[in-house]
Amino acid sequence: MTLNTFTLKNNTLHAENVALNNIASEFGTPCYVYSKSALTQAFARFSAGFKDANHLVCFAVKSNPSLAILNLFAKLGAGFDIVSGGELARVLAAGGDPKKIVFSGVGKTEVEMQAALNAGIFCFNVESVSELLRLNDVANFMGKVAPVSLRVNPNVDAKTHPYISTGLKNNKFGVAYEDALDIYLQAAAMPNIAVHGVDCHIGSQITELSPFLDAFDRVLALVDALEQHGIHIQHIDAGGGIGICYNDETPPAFDDYATAMLAKLGERNIKLVFEPGRALVGNAGVLLTKVEYLKQTESKNFAIVDAAMNDLMRPALYDAYHAIQAVQPRDADTVNYEIVGPVCESGDFLGHDRMLALQEGDLLAIMSAGAYGMSMASNYNTRPRAAEVMVDGDQTHLIREREKIADLFALEKILPEA
Numbered sequence: 001m002t003l004n005t006f007t008l009k010n011n012t013l014h015a016e017n018v019a020l021n022n023i024a025s026e027f028g029t030p031c032y033v034y035s036k037s038a039l040t041q042a043f044a045r046f047s048a049g050f051k052d053a054n055h056l057v058c059f060a061v062k063s064n065p066s067l068a069i070l071n072l073f074a075k076l077g078a079g080f081d082i083v084s085g086g087e088l089a090r091v092l093a094a095g096g097d098p099k100k101i102v103f104s105g106v107g108k109t110e111v112e113m114q115a116a117l118n119a120g121i122f123c124f125n126v127e128s129v130s131e132l133l134r135l136n137d138v139a140n141f142m143g144k145v146a147p148v149s150l151r152v153n154p155n156v157d158a159k160t161h162p163y164i165s166t167g168l169k170n171n172k173f174g175v176a177y178e179d180a181l182d183i184y185l186q187a188a189a190m191p192n193i194a195v196h197g198v199d200c201h202i203g204s205q206i207t208e209l210s211p212f213l214d215a216f217d218r219v220l221a222l223v224d225a226l227e228q229h230g231i232h233i234q235h236i237d238a239g240g241g242i243g244i245c246y247n248d249e250t251p252p253a254f255d256d257y258a259t260a261m262l263a264k265l266g267e268r269n270i271k272l273v274f275e276p277g278r279a280l281v282g283n284a285g286v287l288l289t290k291v292e293y294l295k296q297t298e299s300k301n302f303a304i305v306d307a308a309m310n311d312l313m314r315p316a317l318y319d320a321y322h323a324i325q326a327v328q329p330r331d332a333d334t335v336n337y338e339i340v341g342p343v344c345e346s347g348d349f350l351g352h353d354r355m356l357a358l359q360e361g362d363l364l365a366i367m368s369a370g371a372y373g374m375s376m377a378s379n380y381n382t383r384p385r386a387a388e389v390m391v392d393g394d395q396t397h398l399i400r401e402r403e404k405i406a407d408l409f410a411l412e413k414i415l416p417e418a
């Protein structure tokens with residue numbers, strides 16, 4: 001996906017038709033800015049490859065759970081991949097269709113299972129035998145039958161950052177491929193479980209096609225083996241994981257992914273479910289921040305900005321690269337800057353070695369911040385979380401107010417006098 005919704009016009013970076021400096025003046029910084037058109041286009045492009053196939057695109061809510069974004073995707077026909085009762089509530093509040101929800105995650109609680117059974121979700125992606133037994137009990141108690149896929153761990157290397165690789169044997173996710181057939185036979189015999197699908201998710205920010213295809217081969221072999229045992233699989237959930245371009249990566253094009261997956265599926269009459277997160281939102285958002293101070297030390301030039309690791313954790317946590325652009329680039333000699341936040345940790349950086357011409361008060365855009373940006377933000381250092389704005393053509397909508405400092409300790413209490 002290209003970054004063409006964030007472009008320089010009249011030497012000013014715009015989101016669609018709105019200049020980012022105007023957004024900063026109106027809503028302050030730090031501020032997440034999303035492009036409605038980029039979100040819409042990404043969903044349309046992902047879906048286009050599967051238009052002739054029975055399919056469902058379930059947006060991975062964890063990548064960006066903003067109600068406005070969920071509502072936009074719901075209107076475009078998306079389903080949702082959730083991993084908690086909180087995400088279920090969000091999707092319902094945003095107008096998502098419960099019949100298009102898949103529920104992933106290794107630690108579903110009884111309360112979460114009940115809420116999802118009450119909502120009537122499309123499928124539980126079950127990750128262990130213990131979870132299967134518990135779900136059968138909970139469904140039995142409620143007089144319901146739970147639709148289930150087993151998440152199988154195909155043991156393929158997604159060739160991505162170890163923290164976000166999930167399909168290897170030693171990960172906590174899914175059931176071992178070798179055990180899957182046996183567990184399916186157990187599941188099929190449980191009165192309050194209905195076996196509907198097979199699920200697999202091997203990792204995130206995957207930039208090659210081959211791990212997806214290797215995993216899909218293994219899943220299809222399992223589906224065929226299950227058919228031999230009289231268990232008909234109605235859908236395969238291929239998970240998410242398609243990477244985006246942050247710097248110079250060349251992730252698989254959506255069309256190539258779709259063509260290759262459909263070729264492997266062949267004539268089988270099976271619905272395909274996908275759980276993309278980053279690929280739909282990552283390049284549809286930027287984090288807007290202001291340079292507070294420029295500081296020179298003997299060896300480095302620091303640009304201290306008003307966004308920090310609590311706003312965008314990816315650089316600190318994964319050493320992730322995000323491009324950083326000046327909102328109004330200066331016609332002056334560039335200097336090598338460390339772009340850092342005000343949080344009291346040396347790990348609080350947003351970018352190393354960035355050649356920029358800066359003055360205090362300048363605005364910067366941290367690019368490709370639409371996925372796992374706001375969703376992983378925290379209040380570390382008692383910093384209110386940023387505002388979020390959605391741009392639609394020349395319109396600007398505040399979709400989340402900046403947190404107020406008083407909100408941050410509203411739930412706390414001081415001990416009574418002894």
Ligand code: LLP
Nearest residue numbers: 060104201204205240241275276277278372
């Ligand atoms: N399905 C499941 C079961 C997942 O665990 C995930 C992501 C997705 C779908 C969506 O994956 P995506 O299409 O976005 O790659 N915080 C990390 C990424 C963690 C991904 C966790 N699972 C980051 O900032 O890079």
